[in-house]
Amino acid sequence: MAYRVIHYINQFFGGIGGEEKADIAPEVRDGVAGPGMGLAKLLGDKAEIVATIICGDNYCVGNQEEVGKFIVDTLKKYNADALIAGPAFNAGRYGMASGFACSAAAAAGYTTLTGMYPENPGVELYKANTYIVPTTDSAAGMGKALPVMAALFAKILSGEKLGTAEAEGYIERGVRINTFYEEVGAERAVAMLLKKIKGEPFTTEYKMPVFDRVTPRPGVKDLSKATIALVTSGGIVPMGNPDHIAASSARNYGGYEIDGVTDLVSGKYQTAHGGYDQTYANQDPDRVLPVDVLRDLEKEGKIGKLYHTFYTTVGNGTAVGNAKKWGEEIGKQLKDNNVQAVILTST
Amino acid sequence: MNLELHKVAVRQLAFGAKTGVSNGVLTVNKEELKALLLKDDRLAAVEFDLAHPGDSTRIMPVKDAIEPRCKLEGQGEVFPGFIGPVESVGSGKTLVLEGMAVLTTGRLVAPQEGIVDMTGPGAPYTPFSQTCNLVVVLTPREDIKLHHAEETCRMAGLKTAHYLASQCKAAKADHTESYDFPPLTQAMQAYPGLPKVAYVYMLQSQGLLHDTWVYGVDAKRTLPTLISPTETMDGAIISGNCVSACDKNNTYVHLNNPIIKALYKRHGKEINFVGVVITNENVTLADKQRSSSYAIKLAEMLGVDAAVISEEGFGNPDADLVLNCVKAEKAGIKTVLVTDEYAGANGASQSLADSCQEGNAVVTGGNANETIVLPPMAKVIGDIGQADVIAGGFFGSKRPDGSLEVEIQAILAATNELGFSKIGAYTI
Numbered sequence: 102m103a104y105r106v107i108h109y110i111n112q113f114f115g116g117i118g119g120e121e122k123a124d125i126a127p128e129v130r131d132g133v134a135g136p137g138m139g140l141a142k143l144l145g146d147k148a149e150i151v152a153t154i155i156c157g158d159n160y161c162v163g164n165q166e167e168v169g170k171f172i173v174d175t176l177k178k179y180n181a182d183a184l185i186a187g188p189a190f191n192a193g194r195y196g197m198a199s200g201f202a203c204s205a206a207a208a209a210g211y212t213t214l215t216g217m218y219p220e221n222p223g224v225e226l227y228k229a230n231t232y233i234v235p236t237t238d239s240a241a242g243m244g245k246a247l248p249v250m251a252a253l254f255a256k257i258l259s260g261e262k263l264g265t266a267e268a269e270g271y272i273e274r275g276v277r278i279n280t281f282y283e284e285v286g287a288e289r290a291v292a293m294l295l296k297k298i299k300g301e302p303f304t305t306e307y308k309m310p311v312f313d314r315v316t317p318r319p320g321v322k323d324l325s326k327a328t329i330a331l332v333t334s335g336g337i338v339p340m341g342n343p344d345h346i347a348a349s350s351a352r353n354y355g356g357y358e359i360d361g362v363t364d365l366v367s368g369k370y371q372t373a374h375g376g377y378d379q380t381y382a383n384q385d386p387d388r389v390l391p392v393d394v395l396r397d398l399e400k401e402g403k404i405g406k407l408y409h410t411f412y413t414t415v416g417n418g419t420a421v422g423n424a425k426k427w428g429e430e431i432g433k434q435l436k437d438n439n440v441q442a443v444i445l446t447s448t
Numbered sequence: 449m450n451l452e453l454h455k456v457a458v459r460q461l462a463f464g465a466k467t468g469v470s471n472g473v474l475t476v477n478k479e480e481l482k483a484l485l486l487k488d489d490r491l492a493a494v495e496f497d498l499a500h501p502g503d504s505t506r507i508m509p510v511k512d513a514i515e516p517r518c519k520l521e522g523q524g525e526v527f528p529g530f531i532g533p534v535e536s537v538g539s540g541k542t543l544v545l546e547g548m549a550v551l552t553t554g555r556l557v558a559p560q561e562g563i564v565d566m567t568g569p570g571a572p573y574t575p576f577s578q579t580c581n582l583v584v585v586l587t588p589r590e591d592i593k594l595h596h597a598e599e600t601c602r603m604a605g606l607k608t609a610h611y612l613a614s615q616c617k618a619a620k621a622d623h624t625e626s627y628d629f630p631p632l633t634q635a636m637q638a639y640p641g642l643p644k645v646a647y648v649y650m651l652q653s654q655g656l657l658h659d660t661w662v663y664g665v666d667a668k669r670t671l672p673t674l675i676s677p678t679e680t681m682d683g684a685i686i687s688g689n690c691v692s693a694c695d696k697n698n699t700y701v702h703l704n705n706p707i708i709k710a711l712y713k714r715h716g717k718e719i720n721f722v723g724v725v726i727t728n729e730n731v732t733l734a735d736k737q738r739s740s741s742y743a744i745k746l747a748e749m750l751g752v753d754a755a756v757i758s759e760e761g762f763g764n765p766d767a768d769l770v771l772n773c774v775k776a777e778k779a780g781i782k783t784v785l786v787t788d789e790y791a792g793a794n795g796a797s798q799s800l801a802d803s804c805q806e807g808n809a810v811v812t813g814g815n816a817n818e819t820i821v822l823p824p825m826a827k828v829i830g831d832i833g834q835a836d837v838i839a840g841g842f843f844g845s846k847r848p849d850g851s852l853e854v855e856i857q858a859i860l861a862a863t864n865e866l867g868f869s870k871i872g873a874y875t876i
Contacts, residue, residue: 229796266876277795277873279814279856281572286786286867287706290756290811294784295718297809298643298754306872307789307810310798345843349692350793350817350855352842375839376691376763378656380594417839418692418762418857420792420817421801 104148104258107176108137109186109202111195115155123194126164127156127171136243140185143251148258151179154202161198169205176211185254188216188246189223191238196223203231214254214271216246224272232257233272277307327441330408332431334416334424335382335389335448336374337365346415348375354414354427356434359407363396376417377448389446408440416447449629451678452541454520454621458548461498461580467615474548474612476582484611485584490600493587497829499551500580503566504826507583509834510860511552511561512605512687513576513700516545518613519682527683529664530603531610537682538629543613543621549579549700550612552605553830554586556597562693562838562860563822563852570822573862575869576700583829584608598657602688605699627712629676632722636751639720643753646723646781647677647707648743648772652689652696652760653728659688660697660760662726668735672727672743677708685726692839694816694862695788697760701861701868707756707786710867723750727772729765740771747781754782759865762790762816766802777806788813788863789873793855813863814871816840817855824850 112122114135133141134153141150154175161168176184184206186199200223203213207230216234217223224233234253236246249270257263266273282289289306296303321327338346344355365386372382372389387393395407412431416424435443457472464475478496485494499505517526522540525532551564564576571577586604588597630638651660653668660667662675662685675684683703689696708724715721727743730736747755755776759769769785776783785807789799795815835846840858847853856862863871 229794263876265874274876275796276876277789277791277799277815278876279818279871279873281870282872283870285706285870286811286813286864286872287710288867289872290707290758290784290786290867291710291714293809293811294645294754294756294782295714297782297784298645298719303809305808305810306812306874307787307799308875309803309805309807309810310800312798312803347842348837349839349857350790350842375837377654377658378594380656416763418790418816418855420790420794420797422792422794422797 103146104182105151105180106148107179107181107184108133108140108150108153109172109184109199110135110137110153110155111198112155112157115153117155123157123159125157126160127154127168129154129175136188136247139243139247140251143248144255147255148183151181156198158194158198161201162194165201169201172202172205173209176206176209181211183212183258185213185250186215188236188243188250189221190236190240190242191218191221193222196221197226199223200227200231200233203227207231212257214250214257216250219272228272228274229276232274234270235272321442324404325402326405328406328408328439329395329404330435330440330443331390331392331395331411331446332443333390333411333413333446335446336372336415337370337382337386337390337413338373340369340371342371342373346373346413348373348415349418351415351419351423354412354431356410356412358410359392360409362392364393365390374415374417374448389448391446408435408438449539449676449678451538451627451681453544453625453681454541455544455546455623455625456616456619457622458545458580460500461548461582467612469545469616469619474545476612481608481611485604485607488600488603490589490592490596491586491604492589494604495585497583497585498581499566499583499829501566501578505566505829506563506822506825506827506832507551507553507581507829508563508832509553509561509830509838510564510693511556511601511690513698513860514550514605514609515700515703516548516550516609516613517683517703518543518610518617520617524682526610527606527686529661530606530686534663536679537684538676538678542682543617545613545616547580549576549581550605550609551576551581551583552586552601553583554601555831555834556588556601556690561690563854563858564860565822565825568823568825570820570859573856573859573871575861582608582612585829598688598690606686627678627681629678635720635722639716642718642720644722644751645711645719646725646747646750646752646755647711648747648755648757649724649726650757650759650765650768650772651685651726651728652765654731654761654764657690658761661686661688667728668730670728672725672739672746674746675724675726677712677724680705680708692761692857693860694840694857695761695813695865697864697866698861701864701866706866706868707758711756722752729761729768731764736768736771740768740775743772744775744779744781747776748779752781756784756786758786762788763801766800770802770804770807773807774804784809784811786811786865786867788865789815790817791815793817793819811867812873813865813867814873816857816863819853819855822852822854
């Protein structure tokens with residue numbers, strides 16, 4: 102049985118118009134349109150393009166929630182198995198739209214693939230969520246792109262286990278997948294060491310990451326007028342952990358008001374952190390989040406005031422991707438509320 | 449030093465009148481063992497249960513896994529500083545009950561150690577789905593402090609393991625393994641032309657229930673030192689961990705360190721395995737700097753060409769791993785690192801909390817954040833109520849039908865960083 106596929110393209114490849122039509126809302130047409138014709142031929146009896154979604158690039162980028170829902174509803178309506186988008190070449194917004202379309206479908210559990218030029222901004226934004234085949238920078242490369250897209254798509258649809266990006270010809274997604282190797286880790290380690298000693302080529306199982314570096318801000322000139330906030334990855338929460346922050350690999354953070362709170366007392370606050378012995382933090386939560394000391398400094402006039410809300414999460418095994426997102430959100434809230442400095446406590 | 453491991457195969461466990469092994473069946477006298485453990489008056493109750501490979505049984509939360517061992521000949525006794533006196537071990541003959549493990553469980557501290565499923569999709573992630581397990585269900589007295597409860601449970605596991613082996617001293621070994629560790633003068637002259645290799649064995653010592661003990665000494669109070677690999681086989685290193693079960697080295701994996709095994713396998717053929725350096729993973733920067741410098745200095749004093757470095761835990765100890773790697777490579781010692789990853793549930797985050805370009809040869813135990821649904825089991829030993837707060841669980845982990853949705857982080861030894869199992873990861 103052939104897999105049922107929805108093809109996502111933009112207004113230009115859908116034959117509606119160019120830049121002036123980039124604001125059109127998504128619409129769906131039965132069967133193929135534009136590059137879908139070539140794609141359908143290449144997919145042959147392995148997969149059938151049952152419908153095509155055409156959407157203006159600007160509309161998609163600006164109305165993601167609505168377009169995402171439209172895509173998933175269409176997949177359901179056509180009883181489809183997968184979504185293929187583009188190729189978008191080096192068209193920036195089309196790349197972002199194609200990447201988004203695949204992401205939305207993938208999040209709902211559908212198989213997805215798109216194609217674009219490796220430097221298209223859509224690659225960096227969405228490569229973790231979907232397979233992207235590298236294409237040339239312009240539509241002149243259509244003839245070359247479609248067979249590669251069709252072949253890889255068919256392979257993914259068949260459920261065949263994919264190899265590395267290099268072996269299969271897609272853009273590396275940067276996603277780590279667990280697998281069971283032939284040998285235990287210790288044997289693999291000693292075998293790798295022998296190759297390294299002999300100067301033979303070897304392949305590391307994990308390429309060490311290159312980190313973002315943040316330049317520290319200059320010091321606060323006059324603390325006595327500054328609003329200082331407390332933010333922690335040490336998991337201090339009101340008793341009962343109302344937002345259910347997990348003990349490890351947190352999925353959320355919390356913000357809690359401390360107006361009028363001069364001391365985090367045992368029984369009213371606790372830690373949700375599972376990476377350290379909770380005994381001492383639960384005895385006196387100020388040990389992790391020093392509200393008591395900051396209230397003293399406030400009273401002594403050494404700081405202007407303590408910000409009315411503290412933000413907290415658990416830093417234990419929490420994905421850097423999540424931490425970064427939450428950090429940006431917390432930072433924005435603090436900045437919008439004229440907080441001059443933040444004391445970050447960890448454990 | 450020479451140590452012979454006399455391995456008696458255990459294929460089935462049973463309760464009975466007399467503790468002993470016969471034809472692969474280990475019989476346990478529950479009452480006798482219970483009386484032994486209850487001599488510790490900090491325990492309110494002890495129960496026992498059995499779990500065999502393939503059983504529809506879930507054990508959680510498991511604190512430690514221990515392989516039963518005892519000395520047959522030679523100085524000291526296994527688990528020195530806890531069971532044996534603080535005498536050097538690692539020579540003579542040691543009896544091993546192979547194919548089984550003692551698992552300690554019960555509500556100890558929260559959040560705490562991991563899950564063992566004897567069948568189903570979770571089973572391949574833990575080596576203890578393949579062993580016959582005597583489960584010791586412990587209830588410490590409510591009025592004792594947390595840290596004493598941990599100690600009590602740790603000791604109960606070691607006592608049980610030693611008791612079982614001691615009752616089987618007359619059993620004939622199914623096979624014997626011999627490990628030799630010569631004096632350094634001989635080791636250095638042996639196998640000219642083969643590269644000299646050391647093992648840098650990092651021990652979890654962040655403290656507060658992330659602890660490891662060496663000859664009864666808390667590893668965070670030690671300087672890096674040399675240890676004979678045969679000493680590890682007699683239980684010189686034991687686990688005091690209670691947190692994040694996937695990549696803490698339980699006592700069983702210390703006793704059966706696969707990196708030591710893999711190095712011995714190639715010893716005299718492709719490499720000259722000249723030593724093991726144990727080092728710790730303390731939380732302060734000064735400690736990290738001191739320990740990494742000292743550990744690598746010891747490796748330099750051994751004059752080694754290369755070293756395998758294994759981490760224990762994640763996050764904070766990633767810094768120790770990186771320091772060890774950078775210092776070794778700077779000293780001209782080629783390294784392979786063994787670690788695991790926290791790349792997020794979608795696998796797209798960076799996997800380590802610290803990094804160095806010198807770390808160009810890494811073996812990984814996989815992404816601990818990968819989620820898995822563990823279907824309900826016919827029997828649960830321990831306390832399934834811990835699923836929401838276990839490290840690797842989250843609120844809602846325990847589903848109404850008895851299944852659990854957890855990260856593999858919650859599974860005992862799932863991403864073990866001694867390279868105990870076949871799991872790894874690759875980038876797509």
